[in-house]
Amino acid sequence: MTTSTTEMPTAGYGASFLRGLKSFTLLRESWVGMVGAFLVLFWITVAILAPYLAPFDPNSSIQPFAKPGIEATKGGGTFWLGTDHIGRDILSRIIWGSRTVLIYAPLATLSAYTLGILMGLAAGYRGGWVDDVLSRIADIILSFPVLVLYIIIIATIGASGINIIIAITFASSPGIMRIVRGLVLDLRNRDYVAAAQTRGESDWRVMLIEILPNARGPLIVDACLRLGYVIITIGVLGFLGLGLPPPDPDWGGMVNETRQMAMAFPHMTLFPCIAISTLILGFNLLADGLREISLRD
Amino acid sequence: MNDNLEPVLVCKDLCISYYTRAGEIPAVVDFSLTVKPGETIGIVGESGCGKSTVAMAVMQYMGANGGIKSGSITFKGRDLTQLSEDELRRIRGAEISMIYQEPFASLNPSLKIKTQLMEVPLAHEDISKDEARQRSVQMLADVKLPDPERIMESYPHQLSGGQQQRVVIAMGLLSKPSLLLLDEPTTALDVTVEAGIVKLVADISKKFGTSQIYISHNLGLILETCDRVFVMYSGEVVEEGTINSLFTWPRHPYTHGLFSCIPLPTADKNAAPLKPIRGQLPLPFDRPQGCYYHPRCDHFKPDVCDVDHFKMEYVENSAADDHRVRCLRYKEIDHRQDTSDVEVKESLKLGKRVLNVDGMKKYYEVRDNSLKAIISGKRIRYVKANEELNFTARESETVAIVGESGCGKSTFAKVLMGLETGTEGEVRHKGKDISEIAVRDRSDKQISSLQMVFQNPFDTLNPSHSIGAQISRVIKKFGVETDKNKIFDRVMRLLDTVKLPRDFYFRKPRQLSGGQKQRVGIARAFAGNPSMVIADEPVSALDVSVAAAVTELLMDIQREHKTTLLFISHDLSVVRYLSDRIVVMYLGHILERGTTEEIFSPPYHPYTEALLSAVPIADPEVTKREIVLEGNLPSAMKPPKGCPFCTRCHRKIGDICDNEPPQNQAVSERHIIKCHIPLATLSEVAPVINVPDESERIHTQQ
Numbered sequence: 001m002t003t004s005t006t007e008m009p010t011a012g013y014g015a016s017f018l019r020g021l022k023s024f025t026l027l028r029e030s031w032v033g034m035v036g037a038f039l040v041l042f043w044i045t046v047a048i049l050a051p052y053l054a055p056f057d058p059n060s061s062i063q064p065f066a067k068p069g070i071e072a073t074k075g076g077g078t079f080w081l082g083t084d085h086i087g088r089d090i091l092s093r094i095i096w097g098s099r100t101v102l103i104y105a106p107l108a109t110l111s112a113y114t115l116g117i118l119m120g121l122a123a124g125y126r127g128g129w130v131d132d133v134l135s136r137i138a139d140i141i142l143s144f145p146v147l148v149l150y151i152i153i154i155a156t157i158g159a160s161g162i163n164i165i166i167a168i169t170f171a172s173s174p175g176i177m178r179i180v181r182g183l184v185l186d187l188r189n190r191d192y193v194a195a196a197q198t199r200g201e202s203d204w205r206v207m208l209i210e211i212l213p214n215a216r217g218p219l220i221v222d223a224c225l226r227l228g229y230v231i232i233t234i235g236v237l238g239f240l241g242l243g244l245p246p247p248d249p250d251w252g253g254m255v256n257e258t259r260q261m262a263m264a265f266p267h268m269t270l271f272p273c274i275a276i277s278t279l280i281l282g283f284n285l286l287a288d289g290l291r292e293i294s295l296r297d
Numbered sequence: 298m299n300d301n302l303e304p305v306l307v308c309k310d311l312c313i314s315y316y317t318r319a320g321e322i323p324a325v326v327d328f329s330l331t332v333k334p335g336e337t338i339g340i341v342g343e344s345g346c347g348k349s350t351v352a353m354a355v356m357q358y359m360g361a362n363g364g365i366k367s368g369s370i371t372f373k374g375r376d377l378t379q380l381s382e383d384e385l386r387r388i389r390g391a392e393i394s395m396i397y398q399e400p401f402a403s404l405n406p407s408l409k410i411k412t413q414l415m416e417v418p419l420a421h422e423d424i425s426k427d428e429a430r431q432r433s434v435q436m437l438a439d440v441k442l443p444d445p446e447r448i449m450e451s452y453p454h455q456l457s458g459g460q461q462q463r464v465v466i467a468m469g470l471l472s473k474p475s476l477l478l479l480d481e482p483t484t485a486l487d488v489t490v491e492a493g494i495v496k497l498v499a500d501i502s503k504k505f506g507t508s509q510i511y512i513s514h515n516l517g518l519i520l521e522t523c524d525r526v527f528v529m530y531s532g533e534v535v536e537e538g539t540i541n542s543l544f545t546w547p548r549h550p551y552t553h554g555l556f557s558c559i560p561l562p563t564a565d566k567n568a569a570p571l572k573p574i575r576g577q578l579p580l581p582f583d584r585p586q587g588c589y590y591h592p593r594c595d596h597f598k599p600d601v602c603d604v605d606h607f608k609m610e611y612v613e614n615s616a617a618d619d620h621r622v623r624c625l626r627y628k629e630i631d632h633r634q635d636t637s638d639v640e641v642k643e644s645l646k647l648g649k650r651v652l653n654v655d656g657m658k659k660y661y662e663v664r665d666n667s668l669k670a671i672i673s674g675k676r677i678r679y680v681k682a683n684e685e686l687n688f689t690a691r692e693s694e695t696v697a698i699v700g701e702s703g704c705g706k707s708t709f710a711k712v713l714m715g716l717e718t719g720t721e722g723e724v725r726h727k728g729k730d731i732s733e734i735a736v737r738d739r740s741d742k743q744i745s746s747l748q749m750v751f752q753n754p755f756d757t758l759n760p761s762h763s764i765g766a767q768i769s770r771v772i773k774k775f776g777v778e779t780d781k782n783k784i785f786d787r788v789m790r791l792l793d794t795v796k797l798p799r800d801f802y803f804r805k806p807r808q809l810s811g812g813q814k815q816r817v818g819i820a821r822a823f824a825g826n827p828s829m830v831i832a833d834e835p836v837s838a839l840d841v842s843v844a845a846a847v848t849e850l851l852m853d854i855q856r857e858h859k860t861t862l863l864f865i866s867h868d869l870s871v872v873r874y875l876s877d878r879i880v881v882m883y884l885g886h887i888l889e890r891g892t893t894e895e896i897f898s899p900p901y902h903p904y905t906e907a908l909l910s911a912v913p914i915a916d917p918e919v920t921k922r923e924i925v926l927e928g929n930l931p932s933a934m935k936p937p938k939g940c941p942f943c944t945r946c947h948r949k950i951g952d953i954c955d956n957e958p959p960q961n962q963a964v965s966e967r968h969i970i971k972c973h974i975p976l977a978t979l980s981e982v983a984p985v986i987n988v989p990d991e992s993e994r995i996h997t998q999q
Contacts, residue, residue: 191751192759195821198714199774200736200744213761 033289039282043275047098055080056089058096058249063087068267082267084258090268094275097249101279104161105230108168109223112230116173117219120180121207125188131181138174146171150233154242161244164237168230179222183215190214217294224287228280235276251276303374305475305508306332306355311368313347313354322581324350326533327608328368332476335502337509339523339540341516341555343840345578347532348512352478355510356395357385373475391421394469395478399485400461404453410464411449417471436467439504440497443927457929459490466497470505477501477509483518487701488867489926491518492911496925498522514840516555517870517913520544525619528552531579531589534609538620544917548612548622550594550630558845559915560874566852571874573846577810588624596630647877648692651829651861656722657732659683659708663934680933682708684885686722690829690878695855695862697876699869699908703930705885706865710831713863714749715739727828745775745825750832750851754814754839758806764817765802768792768824775825791820794857795850812843816850823854829861837868848875869912873897878967881905884933884941891968897986900979902970903948909985920987940973950974 028034046053055077056062063072064087066079081090123134141149153167187193188211196210237243238252239259251272258268313325325347332338340348353359355370357377370377372393377385397403405413414433418424430449437445440463453461462482469477479498483491499522501507511522519526519540526543528536528551536549547553557572576593579585585592587603594602602625612620612627624630661680670676682705690696698706711717713724715736724732726747736744751757758767768788778784792799795816806814815835822830832851836844852875855862866872872879872893879896881889881904889902896905910924928945937943943954950973959973970979 191753191756194716195749195751195757195818196759197716198736198744198747198749199771199825200739200741201774209762210759214759216761 030289030292032285033292036282036285036287036289039278040286043098043279043282044102046095047102050095050099054089054092054095056092058088058092061087062089065265067265081271082265084254084268085261085265090254090271093249093254094251094272097251097254097272098275098279100244100248100250101231101234101276104164104234105227108165108234109172109227109230111165112169112172112226113176113219113223115169116176117180117212119173120177121184121212123177124181124184125203125207125211134177135181138177141171141174146233147236150237151240151242154237159237159242159245164234164243167237168233172226172230176222176226179218180215183218184211187211187214221287221291221294224283224290228283228287231276231280231283302334304331304333305336305373306330306510307369307371308351308355309369309371311351311354311370312366313350313359314364314366316362316364320582323366324363324532324581325354328534329609330527330534332508332510334475334508335506336525337499337502337511337523339519339526340510340512340529341514341519341526342529343514343578343842345531345581346529348529349480351529352395352480352510352512355476355478356389356393358389387421390417390474391472392474393476393478394472394474395480396462396465396469396482398481400458400465401453403465404461406453408452409449410451410453410456414449414464414468414471417468421472432471433467436471437464440464440467440470441493442467457490458486459493459929462486462490462494463497466494466501470501470507473505473507475508477507478512479509480512481514482511484513488869488911489701489907491913493925495521495913496923515913516544516559516841516915520915520917521913528555531584532581533589533623535590535623536621537609538612541917542620544915546620548620548627549590549624550596551590554593555841556915558841560870561914561916561919566875570852571845571849573849574842575846577812596626598626601625645693645856645859647694648859650689651692651694651727652690652863653723653725654686654688655725657683657686657709657712657719657724658721659705659712659717660720678934681885681936682933683712683719686887688878688880688887688890690861690863692828692861693855693859694878695852695864695876697864697866697872697879698882699866699872699879700882701867701930703884703933704882705933706882707833708885710749710833710863710865713831714747715744741775745777746828748822748825748827748830750815750818750822750830750835752834752837754811754818757818758809758814760806762805763802764792764804764806764809768817768821771821771824777825787824791824794823794854795820810843811839812847815839815843815847819847819851819854823858823860826858827860829863830855831863831865833865834867835864836871837866844871851875869908870914881908884931884936886941886971887969888942888972889968889970891964895964895968898984899982900964900970900976901982901985902942902972902979903946903974904942906982906985907945907947912986914986918989922983922985924985940971948974 063079063083064085066083068080068082070079070082071077072079079089079091081094083089119134123131149171150167153170154163157163157166193206193210196206201210234243235252235255238250239256241256243253244250254272255269258265262269308328308330311325311328312323315322315324328351330338340351342348350363353363354365355377357380365378372388377388380388411430411433414436415426415429418429418432419426434445434449437448442448442460442463448456448460448464456464466482482498483494486494495518498509498511502509511519513519523540525539526537527534528543528549530551536543536547536552543552547556554572554574558574560571574593579589579592585603587605588594591597591602607623607625609621609623612622659682661682663678663680665676665678686709688696698709700706708717712719712732715731715734718735719732722732723730726743729743731739731743758764765788768791769784772778772784772787778787788802789799792801797813797816801809801817809817818835835851836847839847848871851862854860864872864876876893878892879890880887881896881902883904889896889905897909901909907924907926910921914921924947926945926947931937931941931944937955939953939955939957940946940959943949946954953973957973959971961969961971962976963969964976970976972979
């Protein structure tokens with residue numbers, strides 16, 4: 001028996017920060033995951049440093065139809081990626097636009113996950129009529145084509161940041177619910193759940209503290225993939241004119257506004273598209289890397 | 298057996314390694330074995346000792362990362378390690394067959410048995426379909442399956458586990474192999490079914506002349522099936538010999554340790570407690586210098602055992618001339634001496650009644666939505682999981698509930714814990730009826746006084762939370778302590794009690810071995826000072842040496858806390874060893890209950906008799922009467938009209954058994970037998986297990 005003096009732990013359940021750090025070191029072993037993490041971190045840095053990185057004001061009209069690399073005629077500076085039809089610097093708009101995407105996409109995903117997890121836990125753990133009702137609601141929502149659903153919701157409640165979050169939550173939480181429900185159906189038969197039940201723990205405690213942490217592996221991977229889809233969705237909504245109201249920069253909106261000039265001035269649509277693609281690719285590769293690690297452990 | 302015959306299989310100085318990211322892992326070191334025609338070799342050892350790796354190497358089926366590093370495997374004069382994949386395919390299944398642990402995983406669920414059986418001769422021999430079919434039917438009859446024609450037309454899921462394993466054995470024998478490998482063929486089966494399979498395996502070599510390698514962790518099964526035994530430890534053979542010589546005079550301290558871990562039918566829990574082997578099996582890349590066993594050995598001598606690795610040597614003056622052992626000090630060690638210095642533990646005085654089960658019934662409703670059921674109006678049917686349970690348990694008493702899977706023992710535990718509610722009758726715990734109160738409606742005190750130890754060590758702890766957090770949660774929840782520091786102190790004391798290091802507080806379950814997890818499970822159950830603990834097969838998933846330690850621990854804590862222990866098990870030898878009273882269940886009914894001595898001596902219920910006969914006993918001098926039950930456990934949806942056991946009973950007396958439910962017959966006040974056979978007749982039955990007197994034993998005379 002060791003007689004080492006053991007200290008009081010600072011937190012009973014938790015201490016997840018160190019674990020997060022450890023899984024990041026593990027990520028280094030998967031180059032796919034590393035590339036993904038690099039792309040994502042790149043865009044996060046860009047979004048944080050936007051005021052310092054952007055050479056021009058993203059919303060002011062300076063010099064229309066400038067090709068990439070052209071010097072500004074007055075005030076100095078170079079339009080590295082050119083300007084659009086009303087003379088706004090595309091590089092600055094992409095840099096500021098990353099903020100829109102990186103604020104609304106994670107918020108929308110988080111909100112969809114919160115609802116989806118709660119519904120999935122209730123459906124999987126309680127079963128019976130709770131499961132029947134929740135599953136049928138999910139079936140109904142999932143039977144709509146997603147795009148039609150977005151258009152109906154945004155058209156009804158109006159286009160704004162918060163409404164985008166509401167629409168995405170509404171449309172994607174049923175899918176998350178199904179994943180969670182499946183995981184819970186397996187986990188609820190474990191002996192440690194029975195142990196918690198036999199000491200009279202409340203249902204919510206069993207669901208949130210005994211079951212949910214053990215479902216985190218597949219959920220984290222799915223969250224990364226879903227973040228990618230949400231970015232596409234925000235882009236698509238912007239493209240359809242259902243995104244953020246102008247003039248704030250929004251990658252999808254930028255493509256929409258300039259698509260008629262794409263033949264003559266490809267740079268106006270190409271660069272925002274590249275921005276969207278790299279960020280989505282980043283999240284997808286990160287998800288692949290995380291899955292690879294979770295399979296290994 | 299003829300010694301002049303060419304051996305079937307010779308493994309010489311075999312070293313097998315697995316190559317992983319962490320580097321080379323030597324799984325088996327320096328393994329030599331000779332199998333003569335018709336001989337059955339047993340390989341015994343704990344999990345992780347390399348016994349399955351040997352079988353896979355013989356099949357040359359190692360997977361991508363395994364390889365034979367040195368040595369040779371010669372099968373009928375051909376070196377298997379040198380053969381091409383094509384030549385190997387002709388040998389596998391035709392000349393060497395293998396039978397795996399789980400029969401349901403070995404059969405293809407979407408093909409009929411006949412397709413799967415006939416495939417074997419069709420693939421290996423040039424014969425017609427009719428002939429293949431004929432041979433298959435004949436083989437099914439040879440493995441003693443009733444109605445082979447019907448089984449040929451069945452799908453695997455229509456057969457019971459025992460029948461499936463017989464089909465798998467038939468499949469293995471169909472091509473008349475010279476060597477049959479059996480890797481724990483009965484581990485997934487019930488005891489009475491196991492007894493049948495073991496008898497079949499023992500007859501195979503006589504009937505077909507097939508050589509066998511039988512891999513098991515159970516010394517008792519090895520004794521019943523094999524001619525020679527190899528004891529493996531950490532990738533190497535530590536002792537080999539004939540059954541008689543090795544079981545009577547085990548030479549290696551590890552072999553001896555294994556025997557001390559098994560409760561023999563003579564053992565008494567107070568006078569002769571089990572002696573678990575301390576420590577753990579070393580990891581393959583972490584083996585100690587010298588003898589691999591020395592850190593756990595009681596006879597370790599510095600500068601002798603921990604210097605060099607050494608070879609096996611022949612035992613001098615042995616009764617059989619091919620008894621070999623890998624120990625430098627075997628001549629000096631006198632195993633008889635260390636049996637005398639075990640501490641004798643005091644037997645407990647039983648207190649007042651804690652649990653009183655009176656006429657408890659539990660039925661599950663099953664809705665049948667088939668057209669036939671709707672027309673006949675029988676929409677709801679009942680699964681009678683528990684039928685009229687009556688028994689009592691006192692303070693400090695250990696009551697065992699014994700029966701095969703599906704007998705309703707786990708259902709009873711669920712009702713007791715409040716995870717299910719009883720249908721009828723009473724379960725009084727400390728005078729209060731709790732059978733109809735679900736756990737969420739029970740008071741904290743009721744909940745904390747009834748706790749449970751679960752079966753599966755890999756499932757009993759939540760992998761997401763630390764050990765400390767999981768134990769302190771129980772203390773907090775039951776309000777044993779409220780102050781943070783006091784809770785912490787109490788967890789530390791509990792860790793001491795279950796003999797785990799204190800820094801396990803911060804560990805996660807995945808950093809623990811199976812035995813350690815089960816100890817944490819016990820600590821958690823006792824954290825709230827329960828008056829009664831239900832242990833649902835707490836050691837059945839553990840290795841013998843670990844199981845012995847956990848069993849002893851459970852009993853020590855029980856002694857200290859005067860807890861009532863309800864021990865659910867299918868293993869009668871463990872039950873015999875630790876319980877005061879036994880309840881034998883079958884199909885939801887209690888067929889017999891009484892004290893341990895009463896259950897283990899006549900009069901028996903015929904089912905108890907069969908259960909006793911099925912217990913494998915690792916002692917060649919103990920003789921058993923052989924009773925093999927025919928048939929399967931009937932479905933709980935359609936139980937027999939009369940006695941529940943009438944379909945399989947070997948002592949059935951006539952129509953009365955089929956038509957009338959038997960009454961309880963009282964042998965003494967607390968010994969009840971539920972049977973139609975008069976007690977006088979049952980009393981005349983000879984004992985199933987015969988243990989020779991201490992003075993008649995061979996090993997004490999030497």
